[in-house]
Amino acid sequence: MTDKADGQIMIPEEEKRLESQLCFAVYSAAHAFNRAYKPILDRVGLTYPQYLVMLVLWEKGALSVKTIGEKLDLDSGTLSPLLKRLEQAGLISRARDPKDERQVIISLTEKGTDMKCQVGMIMDAIGQATGCDMAEMANLRDRLQQLKANLAAD
């Protein structure tokens, strides 16, 4: 970045191009992950966002829709129909919190709980699709989290 005499800030052309390329790389890698996970998740009838919700529930137990949304960065417009489909599939149940009837508490059914081991075993099949060692994966994860935080900060 170069400060010009008039105080206006200019971004060099190359920097703009790099940001575009990074954005596309992230966009494109997300699609690639989706495609890699899809055949695995198809076997248990889950989509990737549905799988994320199940992951959260397996780890944390029953949660409100809002809490799930905060953890996954998704709003009710996305979650409501998604949760309805998970309920339809018999994996979760929804109930109003008696303490605060505005909240809907999502909890796992027995079928939903059982799916954890099933998916865990199936996930072994994905092997090392990333082709990264653990240090590289951890490093990439951290950098992306930082990137996301920077972007969210505006």
Place this chain on the structure above:
Amino acid sequence: MTDKADGQIMIPEEEKRLESQLCFAVYSAAHAFNRAYKPILDRVGLTYPQYLVMLVLWEKGALSVKTIGEKLDLDSGTLSPLLKRLEQAGLISRARDPKDERQVIISLTEKGTDMKCQVGMIMDAIGQATGCDMAEMANLRDRLQQLKANLAAD
């Protein structure tokens, strides 16, 4: 990865968790980028995927639907309606290739060509939303491209 005596390959629990975390980090960073670009692109009435198509056309000139799809990793099911909307907006035109009537050649209209500078200037406003310096951006870009290549290789 550890090879067991029976030849079966087991992925340690931690490695599986890391891969999940990396996948989510990519998924989540992609959404963050989208949210960062959206207010900018809204000003010119483009979505991010539409913007990607325009970028390709600005760089390469007229292209077939298939070529655009290869560059962006999108299929005709995604591109056909998207291109229809860009045509509706008066930014591109579509014509069958006289040499091979199967192909549809997408070319920029004057309005579409003009939009390049307009968007370029607006994109300056995004500043350094990533919070990364150029070396960092280039490094992340390259590693994500490698990751994508590994995932695509299955």
Place this chain on the structure above:
DNA sequence: CACGATTTAATCGTGCGCAATATTTATTTT
């Protein structure tokens, strides 16, 4: 030349992702 196989786009159905709006319940103000 003919006919089956391949290539290229378009279409359809399902499921996100998100903005805008509505609805219901809870909380705060007056």
Place this chain on the structure above:
DNA sequence: AAAATAAATATTGCGCACGATTAAATCGTG
């Protein structure tokens, strides 16, 4: 207590993303 405000979820509408199917044009081989 009544009215205003806020919070949590649901609904609607639009635009990807992708698999599956369809239709038309081209190519390959006998």
